[in-house]
Amino acid sequence: MEDLKFKYLERLSEIYPTIAQASTEVINLQAILNLPKGTEHFLTDIHGEYEAFAHVLKNGSGSVRRKVDAVFGNTMSSRDKQALATLIYYPREKMDRVKKEENNMEDWYKITLYRLIEVCKRTASKYTRSKVRKALPKDFAYVIEELITEKAELTDKESYYNEIVNTIIRVRRAEEFIIALSELIQRLTVDHLHIVGDIYDRGPGPHIIMDKLMQYHSVDIQWGNHDILWMGAAAGQRGCIANVIRICARYGNLDILEDGYGINLLPLATFALSKYADDPCECFGLKGSTSFTAQEKEMEIKMHKAISIIQFKVEGQIIRKNPGFKMEGRNLLHRIDFEKGTIDLDGQKYELLDKNFPTIDPRHPYTLTKEEEDIMERLERAFLNCEKLQEHMRFLLNKGGLYKVYNNNLLYHGCIPLNEDGSMKQVKIYGKTYKGKELYEVLESYVRKGFFAVETKEKERGRDMMWYIWLNENSPLFGKDKMATFERYFLAEKETHLEKKNPYYSLLENEKVVDSILAEFGLSGECIHIVNGHVPVRSKNGESPIKCGGKVLVIDGGFSKAYQKETGIAGYTLIYNSYGLILTAHDPFESTEAAIEKGSDIHSDSIIVKRVMARKRVEDTDDGKRLKERIRDLEFLLEAYRSGRITEKI
Incomplete structure (x- = not known):
């Protein structure tokens, strides 16, 4: 074991060949641990509804609007805040409309750029400069970094920033810069995306959704x-x-x-x-x-x-x-x-x-x-x-x-096959x-x-x-006694169409059963949840997506238009940020054109599922655990350098 540990430290020393480099990395990682936890976004049962999916992705299930509210509070009207949010979602299309109505575009560019810079500053504040730098658009990386970074050494900051903004407008790059800032805000608002199953079938654009996901900066998918x-x-x-x-x-x-x-x-x-x-x-x-x-x-x-x-x-x-x-x-x-x-x-x-x-x-x-x-x-x-x-x-x-355990949440689509008594089948x-x-x-x-x-x-x-x-009835992704496809086509008798659900679905309010499922996947203690897709929540009948006192969150509310008559809404999504869990219920999405023209947003109602007393930091996450392990290994390396067991490569 000691030999293996020594070989590992030797390999690590190739990456950090000096005490100075290893020490700097420890300092950097320790700083990251104290940053606020990144925002996670959960979507499920998209079923090919590309336009609605794209809009929810752009607005971060209301996260972008919350950033705008946090920055401007009561200093801006609700209408102006919504217009700014719409611009962030659809910058190119929104500007095309503004140009038809606005007489003085130069003033509009200036006001809009300052507003976007302020939102960008707030959005980037929870990340390291290195991470923000990697997210910056190539063409404007240097300028954006200058505008969103405080410079304590400048005596006349206002004049410095004004000159940059005026130059952007003078050289006719305002529109491209607004697009770049808007896309950066979208990119930084959500740190990681979870898709909890069913991208395909029913809607017209699953292939377009897949193309979009393949370009997304950080995503996992539960099939x-x-x-x-x-x-x-x-x-x-x-x-x-x-x-x-x-x-x-x-x-x-x-x-x-x-x-x-x-x-x-x-x-x-x-x-x-x-x-x-x-x-x-x-x-x-x-x-x-x-x-x-x-x-x-x-x-x-x-x-x-x-x-x-x-x-x-x-x-x-x-x-x-x-x-x-x-x-x-x-x-x-x-x-x-x-x-x-x-x-x-x-x-x-x-x-x-x-x-x-x-x-x-x-x-x-x-x-x-x-x-x-x-x-x-x-x-x-x-x-x-x-x-x-x-x-x-x-x-x-x-x-x-088929499943994922991430930051104390168990994600899967469907069910854990159970017996009537709640034991695992x-x-x-x-x-x-x-x-x-x-x-x-x-x-x-x-x-x-x-x-x-x-x-x-x-x-x-x-x-x-x-x-x-x-x-199959024993499949965790199906969870019914049969798929009555033949009967639905060929028989009028409704009783033949019935598909009996696995007992799992009737036991979601049973805390003992839910705790046993969480324990099966290695989760125990406080602030642990199951995030579940697959079966639409019939909100119009009074059904709640929050089960078992908040331990289970069923977030399929009918993204697919085919389900919306049954559910009464157009799906649930979930946000997990440094302050807690927010469940958002969505109205049916009219169209991209309506969202741009009317400034209408898709999210309708947000429910705070859990709010933490102390803001969660990176050190409280799975990434934090990995960073702590890395720090520990680097400290072992530093010890090896200082004891002479490993020689610095100067």
Whole structure:
């Protein structure tokens, strides 16, 4: 052990070769420990709603407006503060409108620049100069640093700063400078972003959201069931591919695949128009509002039915290949009486709403036709070879996982599978039994195997496991006894559509159960929380996102427009700054244009979940623990230098 420690110190001495350098680093790290904790921003269940997501990202769930309020207080009207906040969110677009209305732009530039500089100073004050410097835009780095840094040696500070601002305006760089300051404020307001699952499906822009996240300065992602579905599709798992296409078709979003990812759906379209030419496909209507022509809508509906039937066949094959999944009860095609148009479910006969199945052989209902097999082969190749999709999935794998413990918060999407008595459910995965944290970890390992395993069998298991995570009752990302896709399409009886939730969801107010979950992931003591996505909180029915006295925060309130009729709002987000936890409920987002034109913000109501008596500092965070370890190692190095065990490299 001593030898290892000495070798480590020798390696450390290569980075800090002198007492002076090691001492300086200790001083720097100690100073960082005493800075205020950075602001964390939590979002979940974005479901492709790019415009609303982009706005919430820009305003930091109200954090930017709080900075503006803190700087100007009662010295500026509420209307002017909102106008300044809107400028920070959309600087280029806002200035285009101002120029049409303002007579003296030079004065406007001067006032606006001073205001932005003051907000920038406040925003940057909780970081080291080094960290701020790294965030500065390249073109204006030196000038911005001069403007936001106090210079005690200057006798006439006002004149110095005035001259800089006047020069910026005189050389016609005011607009670019305003944009740079606004983007810097956005960048510094939120130190770290957490996405607690479900970037994909329902909304029109998940690929745009992924592009945005890949450019974000600091982010982690807890995979949601819809993200796992797309990951499985990208890995070539046919059940996942069929589900992805079906959901895109259902919400009128096939252009995500065709335009966003360049996946060719023409073979499926041709097949659908041929096989369902005279079929109205009434059970396969589109959800949400679309701007399709009648002809486009008809084609999309037929494609929707075609891929749904393919999905039921492919899933039947997966279930029979994996008896350990215990999902034979979800194989329904062989229970159909094709002559009578009925199905037998749990000993009861139901009449089907749609009785036209031209591609199903009643003797072999789960066998794809030659045309269907050809379509799936083409789609499998297309998903596997789509460079942009694979890039997005690599990002999810690099930045993501099934859960995360960060600064005393446990983040996950979905649930911990529980028994009725609140104990953790034992789940069998490929012959071995797991529960709680171990279940999460083994499932995550199989997801990664689905992409990276060298052995063919393990890779195939990993791919099938992604489909399992999407819809199995024992999956922590699903947490219901079944996914009633077939029943919702083909049966009128509502009782067949019911999906019974895991006991987890009814036990979230049970402190003993919640404490046992937190303990399972290594959390105990005060100020510990579960941040949970996946199931929308129905605020209009009086449901609260705050459970178990604040220990559980369910922050899916319906970002997706498809959920907003049920929830009554457009999602919750969470802010964790140095003063505590703030939960924000959002109104439905009208449009980017309305936000710019009217100065309307998206956040509507903030709830302080927890406020700390003493402001949290970096030393109270996980980063602080790592910095303390670094300081300890550097102090050991200093001791080794001074005792002569290691020689300075002067």
